[in-house]
Amino acid sequence: MKYTVSIAMGPVDELVEIARTAEEVGFDAIALPDSLFYMEKQAADYPYTPDGSRMWNADTPWVDPLIAAAAMGAVTSTLRFYTNVMKLGSRNPLLLARQVGSVANLTRNRFGFGVGIGWAPEEFEWCGVPFARRGKRVDEMIEVIRLVLAGGMVEFHGEFFDFDRLQMSPAPSEPVPFYVGGHTDVALRRAARVGDGWTSAMMTGAQLAETIGKLNALRAEFGRDREPFEYQAVCIDKFGVDGHRELADAGVTDNIVIPWMFDGLSFDAPLDKKKDSMKRFADTYIHSGWQQT
Template sequence: MRFTYAETMTDPANYIPLAQAAETAGYTSMVIADSVAYPRDSDSTYPYTPDGSREFLDDKPFIEAFVLSAALAAATTTLRFTPFVLKLPIRPPVLVAKQAASVAALSGNRFGLGVGISPWPEDFEIMDVPFQKRGARMDECIDIVRGLTAGGYFEFQGKFYDIPPIKITPVPTEPIPILIGGHSEPALRRAAQRGDGWMHAGGDDLDRLLARLGELRTEYGTREDFEVHVISMDGFTVDGVKRLEDKGVTDVIVGFRLPYTREADTEPLDRKIANLERFAETVIAKSGN
């Protein structure tokens, strides 16, 4: 089992010392939150809060995901970084490919690309991208990013993008894992069909989602080294980690603060570091990793 540290919407000055502390403590990776802008007016709901409230995001600091990943990679030597998740279809896929390849090349292949579809029409509107057919657009974006980051000339003709033969340089020496986030049937199918892994955002229905993902992986003949990243209370005990391993989970995402609150994060940095170190001592060190 690999362990991923999660901290978001905190003072940006905390990120580098937290990443360095997580690396020293034995974590494999750190997830990076993504948000482009916060709309003042919106009827949209947030899918991962019980009441659909989105107000907890107002005035919270988000460093751009590729910028933060590069900064943290420069301050560490072994820790991996994965956006959790990048709102891919609102962005130009060629630019995403260039950004992802650059971070992966500079970091020595320590970058994975977690991607998903924004639940907010406003994200599409402000980026001048149609909200309709966003799933099909997402599929083309994934194919373009994978093709361009593999190296060599790549061309693409689809319903949304028509790209002549181009290449980007540099590209990393290893493929960038593309991990698909989301709990819906289309998201699970997309992960099994196009992804190198799946990212789970928490909740009580993990067993159902894993079972369905397993069915879809069988249907599409998913690669054996498919990654399964989950948030689960089982991830906080040694016995629970073993249960997750038995279910095919490869990576546990753990955080030590509830981010879905309207209040600003006032937890001191030294307490954050103590929390991640305590988990490393009581769970990571005793889980055979």
Template sequence: MRFTYAEAMTDPSYYAPLARAAEAAGYASFSVADSLIYPRESDSTYPYTDDGNREFLEDKAFIETFTLIAALGAVTERIRFTPFVLKLAVRPPVLVAKQAMSIAALNGGRLGLGVGLSPWPEDFTVMGVPWERRGKRMDEAIDIVRGLSTGEYFEYHGEFFDLPAVKMSPAPPEPIPILVGGHSDAALRRSVVRGDGWMHAGGDPEELDAMLAKLARIREEEGRAGDPFEVHVISLDAYTTDGVKRLEDKGVTDAIVGFRWPYIKGSDTEPLATKIENLERFAETVIAKVSG
């Protein structure tokens, strides 16, 4: 089992010391959140809170995802960075490929590219991208990012994107794993058919079990049951050694852990020292025991 440290919507100056501390403590990955804008008015609800309220996002400092990863990569040596998740469907995939390849080339391939849709129609509006058929657009974007990141000539002729034969350089030292986030049936299938793994965003444990079972069925149907495949989940089981074993038995490869409830209005008041103490304590009580 690998462990990803998750912290978001906090003081931006905390990220560099937290990344260094997580690396030193033995975490495999550091998650980086993605957010573009906060609309004054919206009918949308947040899909991962009980009441769907989105007000906790207002005035939160979100550093642009690739910018933050580049900065954190410069002050670390081993830990991987995983967008959780990049809103790929609203971005130009050629630019995303260039950004991801540049990050991977600079930091020695320490990037797991978590991607997903956006629950906010306003993200699509301000980026000039239609909300309709966003899933199909996402599929094409993944294909383009994967194709260009090989560093070889690549062309693409789809419904939304049309590329002549082009190449980008430098290519990353290893293929960039594409991890698809989302809880819908379409997201699960997309993670298998087009991705290298799946990212879970939390919720009811029984729902997680059902999604893991469905994921296993899709991998079998698509002939990918024996292929390498990353499964990243948020689960209370990740906080005990017995629970970690249960997750491993279900096919989970990466546990995403955090140590505070982030869905609060207003600023994060938890001191940096407390955050570091919490991540180090977990490393001592869980990571060291399951990895030893």
């Protein structure tokens, strides 16, 4: 099982040093969250908290994940980066293809594209995109972005997007993996059908095991059960070596963690404290050899 550090809601000026430290102590990747803006009034419930409230406020820091990946990639050589997840629905696929291809090239193929739809009607409507039929639109967006990133002269004529022959160069020298987020049945089917992996929001170990079972069945249904597939998980109730072993046994391939939270620190804790937490976490789980026992 791999280990990824999430940088959710942390100060922007700490990110480059966190990437350096994550690589030094042995983490595999950085997970980059996405939020366009904070609307004062929300028209829909946030889907990943019991009461629908957001876990952040207007002053919580966010950075564009693609820009962050490029900046953090410039000071590292082995660490990988992936969006967790980028909300596609309010964006344009050709512009995204240009950005994703640039990040993949700048990081020398150390970037994975975690994708979702987006839950907030305001993010769609205030960016000039209808909220209606968002799932179908995102399905087509994934097709467009993958097509363009593959390189060469391409064209696309779909229901939502239509363009004649064009080419973006340079194309990434390796395919960019797509990790599909979401917990609904339609999201799981999307992940099984077109994804190179699935990424969770906050879930219990039991929920993760059940969902991974569903995804394995769906992948078999789509004839993709022999292809490599990542299960990236944020688990809220499996801790310690025994808990991590349970997650691995359930099929989790990538454990997304915020190490300083396990030490009782906040998102805006001092950088040196966060670095200490990352090293302590790595010594306990990454270098302890528990996966060989």
